[in-house]
Amino acid sequence: MSEIKKEWPLWEVFIRSKQGLSHKHVGSLRAADAKMAIENARDVYTRRSEGISIWVTESVNVHASNPTEQGPMFEPSDDKVYRHPTFYEVPEGVGHM
C-alpha cells in the first residue's frame, strides 16, 4: 500500500533580475505542482521587484557534485594559473574587460 505523502515536494527557484542577465538561484520552497511553485515564488521572492522571469524545478531533479570529492574535483586547477588570462598586456584605451 502506498503511503500518502503529507509534505509537498521541494522546488528550487531561479530568478532573472533583468533582460540580458541569466537566471540566478535564489532559494527554495514547497508547492504541490509547477504552477503553484511559480505563484509561490512570485509571492515569496519577487515582492521587492527582484525579477522579470521565474524558473522553478523540483529539487530532486538537481544533481550535485559530492562534497567529499572536493579535492580531486577542484584542487587540480588551483596550481594552473596559466589558465587565467592574466599574462597579457592590455593596451591602453581598452578600458575594463
Next chain:
Amino acid sequence: MNKELYEYVLRMGDDSLILGQRLGEWCGHGPILEEDIALTNIALDVLGQARILMDYAGKLTNKKEDEVAFLREERDYKNVLLVEQPNGDFAQTILRQFFFDAFRLPFFKELQNSKDETLSGLALKAVKETTYHLQHSSNWVIRLGDGTDESHQRLETALEDLWMFTGEFFYADEVDTKLVNEGIAVDVNKIKPIWDAKVSEVFAQAKLQIPENDWMQKGGRQGRHTEHLGFILSEMQYMQRAYPGCEW
C-alpha cells in the same frame, strides 16, 4: 462637497480597508509559509487601494486620511458584508476572496474609463493587482473543490455560509445612478453577467454547484452590518483612539 462622490468613494474604500484588515489577520498564521506571504501580499495590495480612497474621501471633506479610515463609527462604514465575515478556515478565506476578486476585476476594468482622474488612476493600478488576486483565489478554489473529500467538504461549508453575501456587490441606489450618469461610477448591472460567468466557470472545475437559494443579505452599503464589524473596528481603531493623531 459632492455628497454622492464621497459616499461612493467610501463604499469602495471600505471594501478594500476591511478586507485588508481581515487578510492581515492571517499574518503568521498561514497554512504554509508561502501562502502566509501570498495572503499578506494581497492584504497590502488592497490596503494600498484603501489608502488612495481614504485620502480622496479626506480631500472631499477636509479631513486627514487616518481620520477617515479610523475615526468613523460602525454605522458610517459602507463596505459589503462579505468582506467583514470571519476568516474561518482557509477554504472560507479563499472562497470569500474569490467572490470578491471576481467582482473587483471587471469592476476596476470599467472604472478605468471613469471621468474622475483619481478613480481612473487607481483602477489602472488595481487592475494588475486584482488580475493576480483572482488567479490566485480561482486556482485555490479549484484545488480545494477538486481535491480531497475533506477539502471539498470545507469548501461546501464555506459556500453555504458566504453565498448569501454575494448579492450585495450589485446593489445600486441613487448614488450610483447619479454618478453613472456623470460618467464617474461603474454600472454594476454590467458587471453581474461577468461575475456570474466567472463563478460558473470556476465552480465547474471545482465540482461545486451554484446554490439554488437566491435570497441575498444586504445592508452594508447603508451601514447596517453583521456583528463582526464592531470587533474588527475595535482592534483596527485602537491606536488612533488611544493616541489621537499618532503617526510613525
